Amino acid sequence: MTGIEIDTTRYDSGERMPSVDSRIYSNRQIFEEELEKIWKKVWLVTVHESEIPEPLDFRTITIAREPIVIVRGTDGTVRAFLNVCPHRGNLILRQPSGSLTVAEPSGNANHMTCMFHAWQFDCFGRCVDIPRMKQGYQERLRNEDVALTELPCEVAHGGFVWLSLNPDSGPLSAFTGGAFDAMKTELETEPLDVFHYHKAIIPSNYKLWHDTNSEFYHDYMHYFNRATSMVQKGYFDRRYGAFPNGHATVGSMEVKYDAYKGAAERPLSFPGMERNGWKMVDLFPGATYNIRGSSLRLDTMTPISADLVMIEFRGLGLKKDTAEERAQRIRDHNTIWGPFGRNLHEDLLGITGQGVTMRPGTAPRRILHGRHENNLIHDEIGMRHYYAEWARRMGRSPANPMAAPIAMAAE
Amino acid sequence: MSITTTDEIETTRTAIRETIYRACLLLDDGRFADWLDLCAPDFRYQIKAFSPEIRKEMTWYEQDVSGLRTMIEMLPKHNTDHGRLMRHATVYTIDIDRDGGNAVATTAFSCYRTAFDGINSHLDAGESQLFVIGRYHDRLRLGADGPRFVERTVVLDTRRLDKGSHYPV
């Protein structure tokens, strides 16, 4: 389960000390190019299906500045549309979540209504009402011409809604490949349920958060991890796996939670996972599935600008949890991962500091990605693998990013 | 303990209000051990928020007295934000259960963070920003040595906490 042979030649060219140029994190032009060449091209994991349990429930999100609505149809199918009115471009649904069964002041129940001039759309994206249509547009406009733009959308990998702004994205399975093979039993045996959601907007580049999620050398920053993991058996045997399209995984170990005063062993787990196990899947270009014993954490990122990113944090357990089991999972999650948890705050301080030294316009600097430890836990192969894919999609070398771009290399 | 006369009720209300405000000052000053002295041994502390995104009430933090003590004891081992949190609170309502010797109080609060390290301390140190707003839902036991907190549920209205915090709010 170690994935592909890692080819980082497009990136580090066999250099003695692989590094990237800090302008990949600070340059505004590179950021804009990333939105076009990466964020508008690939599949991205978004909300969980349990957030829209009933027909006509919806959630709104943004990807690469494009507003999107995710709605469960009357047929039970989850669909995604641009949340943009085809009339004069108003945002249609303005709340983060809700149900279309509730009528709007300028529209009927069971429709998405643009409040501006009361155009109405159904859960399939069809335009179903245009006030004074004939009088104003005569025969020149048909409802079919002004349907909402539907996006490729699939529910997968633990019941999450995946979507892409790219109509030619191909199937999701071709993008994720084997990256989930090592977490399949945990994610697919039982339906999952979200119990935690919070978000942070941090003045830093989104890739710095993904880097943090892709390397464990920074466990030196976390007293909790030093005590419960780094000094425990198996820690230095954890192995990275690398998969096509820039994804990476980290193998499990048994964490000794009770080695931290105030924390306890985690008796609950996920199907197929050993007690107190810890596995991760890092997904290009900016999401991480992280199971620590009893709790699955999902990080998703919304890059806002070169030096601003929103990170959303979810915590999940099993839908069949009893009230006691759920309460236990929540306690375990909060110890390190809640907004008041031990580790998350430290991780966020880490990228906040990097954000200061890599503001747009700061001097280019060398950022080392050069730890070689046989692809084991303190190796920086997770990052190198990511940037090999970044280089392929951007046509730029992370070590020399301002050189003229080259065409995207074949997969 | 039974509270019957108007005077007794007023005295009790004043004592409760003072206890809540005193707790705020102790938390502002980072005197967590002294704060816990205002709490009964069976005290339970929780931070909750409702997420419209997942349509659920969430528990973000939950500790009993020994958990809080341990947490505070462990803080020096952790990297943390050095800003100071300061509360502005108003006790809105106090309801006394005259026979049971218990009371519940609802307090509105806002909690500001005055940056020390901030994002870039050269720019930010000294700036105060709103960190969270919410309500304290307290249950207090009325004893001979004054009211003692039995339960505090912090219900946050703020749901985007950005870098977050290691400290109770």
Ligand code: FES
């Ligand atoms: S902009 Fe939406 S109805 Fe006019």
Ligand SMILES: [Fe+2]
């Ligand atoms: Fe971390």
